[in-house]
Amino acid sequence: MSARRVVVVGYGMAGARLAEEIRRRDPAGAVVDLTVIGGEPRPAYNRVLLSAVVAGTMTPDSVALHDEDWAERHRVDLRLGTQTTGIDRDNRVVHLADGSTVDYDVLVLATGARPWLPPVEGLADADGVVAFRSLDDCDRILAAARVGAPVAVLGGGLLGLEAARGLAGRGNLVTVVHPVGHLMERQLDPEGGRVLAGTLARLGIEFRLGVTAARYLPGDGLKLDDGTLVPADLVVVSAGVRADTALAAGAGLDVDRGILVDDALRTSDGRIHALGDCAQHPGTVSGLVQPAWEQAAVLADLLTGTDTAARYRGTPVVTRLKARDIDLAAFGDPHTADPADEVVTVSDPARGHYAKLVVRGDRAAGAIVLGTPAAAARLVQHYDRGIPLPADRLGTLLGRVGDDTAPTTDNPADLPASAVICRCNSVTKGRLVQCWRAGATGVSELAEATRATTGCGTCADTVRGIADWLAETS
Amino acid sequence: MDLRATAGGVRISPRAGGLCQKGWTAAALLDSPRRLTTPLIRRDGELTPAGWDEALDLVAAELIRLRGESGPDANAVFGGGGLTNEKAYLLGKFARVALGTSQIDYNGRFCMSSAAAAGNRAFGIDRGLPFPLGDLTDADTVLLVGSNPAETMPPFLQHLRSAELIVVDPRRTATAERAARHLAPAPGTDLALALGVLHAVVADGHLDRSYVDSRTIGFDAVWRIAAGWWPERAERVTGVSAADQRWLAARLAAGNAYILTARGTEQHSTGVDTVSGWINLALALGLPGGTRSGYGCLTGQGNGQGGREHGQKADQLPGYRRIDDPAARAHVARVWDVRPEDLPGPGRSAFELLDALGTPDGPRSLLVFGSNPVVSAPHASRISDRLSALDLLVVCDLVLSETAAMADVVFPVTQWAEEDGTMTNLEGRVLLRRRAVDPPDGVRTDLDVLSGIADRLGQPAHRFPADAETVFAELREASRGGLADYSGITYERLAAGERLHWPVLDTRHPGTPRLFADRFAHPDGRARFVPVDHTGPAEPTDAGFPLHATTGRVLTQYQSGAQTRLVTELNDVAPEVFVEVHPDTAARAGLADGDLAKVTSRRGETTARVRCVATLRPDVVFLPFHFPGAGRANLLTNPALDPTSRMPEFKTCAVRIGADR
Structure with a gap:
């Protein structure tokens, strides 16, 4: 039996991951004969880390997902720098820009998304305007953003803020222009957005919120619709992306915002699948890598026959801003209006703390956590794993664990008699008091009587403290 | 002492x-009045006192019969990491030469085999600490991963007094309480944490590039994986905040740092990969082989190190040699005066060996030395079933352990103060222990038992000496030229107080306190980065079994508790099995502190007393594994094995908890 010909169009994070997952299940290529077609001329790279490249903490080399001979080692027919121009569904053939064709038994579209350029006069194709999507974009940004130069970032969403933080960290004067009244409005409520803006402002970033860019003046900056000018040598556009559906639409597949897929990631043609940013799955927010990776695992199960019951049911979205000195997590539905929901909020804007937790049936239904990393990490665990929330809601939002709230004491008088002082020898405070009263009134006498301090010795100070306290109070 | x-x-x-x-x-x-002082033979279902000759004759006759009927692999041997080097050595020789069986393994497989495999992969050698313990005293930072020495070996803590201690453990253990920072990953997610921290090391500029270039190979492949574990992603899997991961990366890079792993890292179906993850991190920071930095693994049993070097492992010959290496076989066969082709090949690993007992293809007899698998092996009820299916179970022990109580023949043996022998501690240093008191009448050493059975199997007397120093002299020769070379160690040197860390190449060689100062043990002298990725526990939680159970120790008990449960002072502190539960989780299950709870997994259930612990994750319960009968934590545990080390997944399985009624 010969292997099935699987052709993947797209060698970004979704396509590359799918290829890895297929080869993890079918290392020898016995089941799947794999071809991957990539539009960029270089090996796949990790788009999530582009903000680190802009920030200068990583090099373009270090974000590569695969090395040069990855394809050969894993029996993948990899065609780089090749645009796919059309799909002939009747004959199951894809057409490439160089005039060649590739036959398929199964076709997978992983064509990703393209940056969306807002309709600002003079923005399209202008020098000094760069989207923030590819490694080439990063190269252009870094070439233009000389230290000290003013930069405007168009878009106050997740990626725009990551880019802004990275550029500010490199020494640029950054202004974020965002048409909505608060930052990251998809994930944050107005108060959360305000606290985040305050934190970023303390890191040197300026904001123009609730105003729209009207015109780009090359060499000058962005003219806003309130008439003001934001000076900028460079404009970084991060105003969202649009699924790249051209190929699918051209082939007559059902397309809405993205290519429509079901739980088996099938398009309206059962021989064609789609995943990642180009796909539109019910209830899945696109633009994040986690869903694409989970989809890749499901699709690899299906295409290799490893698990024919595998289905993709959506990914709970957790938004996590990756930027130095900022800890922001948001998930679920923090914008509830349901009076049955329990809502807990803590706000300390001057110090960059804001937390909002929506509780539904004892479970975390949504949250915004800014400035308390431990709380964010723990709440996400509760959300992802469906763990009921601790009764101490406030402590949870502050990042406290268990009895952290219990008074800690250096005063021996406050310790209960049952407190174990010497763990090595299971000696309680009560036992030390008993021996002291029986005449063992010094540390060495207490050690002789109880063996306390004779193990690891780390309780010596506490034992001395108890002896002193007994001497003072008797 | x-x-x-x-x-x-x-x-x-x-x-x-x-x-x-x-x-x-x-x-x-x-x-102890519970000491055994006479051999026991099962007659009409009851263990009854018998004479030594009678018991040894019976065992030998049965071993011969079973071998005649079913071949040499019909007889199997199970050892322990608490046995002296001499016993471990002679036990391996006894199995391969006197019984001719490949079927030998030991409980150390449950304990350190994952770190051993990972150490061999990375460094080409496995010594718990490749530096003297005292070096830790100068450390700025010590990262303890999955280790709880405040409970398991408190005197160790004195070496950590000046260092900033960071503890990675799902529980706020007594050790974590003392730490400057405690990172609590979800059970079974250690490797994701190690990858997240490695990512932070690179992203934040802490990679020791010159060390990586000059002393290691394979970093690029490791980075390709770690690049996908940016700290925010690792946070989502582990529950350890990205900020803490970045802090840890910076802290480990800032001064003299040591990374130490233990059972919490190892006892998973991905234990070897998880240890490799932490070793990769140590290598990226340039720690191993540094003058005041390093990576090490903390030993679990008294002779956990020496016990895994001299041939009681299924795949191993003395001197840490591989049994499938022709040169190793030729060397050892020469010392043993047998033909290399007569030495059996590798046998089954511990759990697989126990699981095969009494099955059509499995062994029909088992000789147990220094172990109590009825309590200590995973999926304990199945182990009891397998032991019951044997034609012959022979157990050597001081007391009637739970395993001894199932035996057909029990030999009463000496303990530490009553016999000579050497142990090798966690830093690879060999210690001599001299006999201090006479054993009770009627009690003999394990070496005596082996010698007595071998004699009855027709072996020449000189092959199985009962005198420890004579055995050690032979062990020195057998280990000569191996990785763990003891040839230069003598009782005389040890008695004179020399601190000898193996390898000790001749009787004038000073030993090797620091193994990696100049080179690692691979032929090219470089350490290996090993590409590993996080896959998660073998048994995830689900609606039916929503909690992770993890197992471990308490201070006052040791291993299966067969010994410590007999010491009143110890047993009074922790007399019965308990289960630590978050108070909210307990309340939801209708349980209060002190109630009896039933903890149920897919394999069995355990009854344990509830201890509410507010610092515990709400989705985790903890049980100590020292207790017998219905309180055996190992009735719950999952025998999913690591593909390389064959270590079972003791540290996490899916359970539910309810009231015991």
């Missing part, structure tokens, strides 16, 4: 450092 026989019994005092309660109460076992 020093022993002194006094009118009132044996007095134990620490030689240096200190002892925990298990140490100074150990003498209580020497004259």
